[in-house]
């Protein structure tokens with residue numbers, strides 16, 4: 001039983017996992033992230049499921065990581081790593097946390113051995129991209145936007161640093177330097193999303209796509225997915241991700257040394273002010 005993730009089975013062979021924390025704009029605190037991981041694992045291991053949809057309740061897909069909730073691994077049990085001084089505090093403990101809860105979970109989700117489709121509406125801010133980008137296919141409503149404003153926090157970008165693969169290096173630079181959102185139409189033009197549809201059709205369109213994919217043999221789908229993922233790895237994506245996470249944590253450590261916080265309150269306030277302006 002999950003408090004923050006709802007599982008639905010809308011058609012034969014299709015599971016839909018829904019972020020169900022709309023009162024907090026589906027902000028991702030550790031319980032939500034680890035419950036999502038559990039739900040994805042269960043769907044991956046359910047013989048009746050061939051395709052998984054990730055969707056969200058409310059007007060916005062997700063406002064990103066819930067920084068107010070703190071940085072911890074629920075029950076002290078890391079899932080994606082062996083842990084390694086999670087309780088060390090400071091930059092050391094935080095790096096161990098991000099290796100597990102952020103990059104580690106995203107990598108597991110990218111490599112989940114079944115096709116995954118994200119359906120996104122409204123805003124997807126910062127950590128929200130870390131739920132969308134590890135999925136295989138992204139369907140967006142016309143009002144969807146995507147932004148990574150976290151240079152305001154003193155770090156390079158979100159912890160799953162696939163920006164260059166998602167939007168190309170020119171747009172990645174602008175997106176990171178300005179923190180400005182990309183519209184659904186622009187994301188579609190850049191190849192970051194597969195389809196843009198009216199909001200009222202988002203759920204039906206995504207389900208029809210999942211049903212179409214679910215007609216194909218599971219093992220072949222798995223092989224096709226793995227082939228794409230291994231191609232990304234051959235292009236250097238895995239190494240680039242680990243390197244970017246190290247630089248990201250250098251940013252956290254520098255912020256901690258400068259103002260006593262891993263993420264500066266000033267940066268959080270600046271991002272809040274910017275997002276109110278859009």
Ligand code: ZN
Pocket residue numbers: 098155159248252
């Ligand atoms: Zn971070």
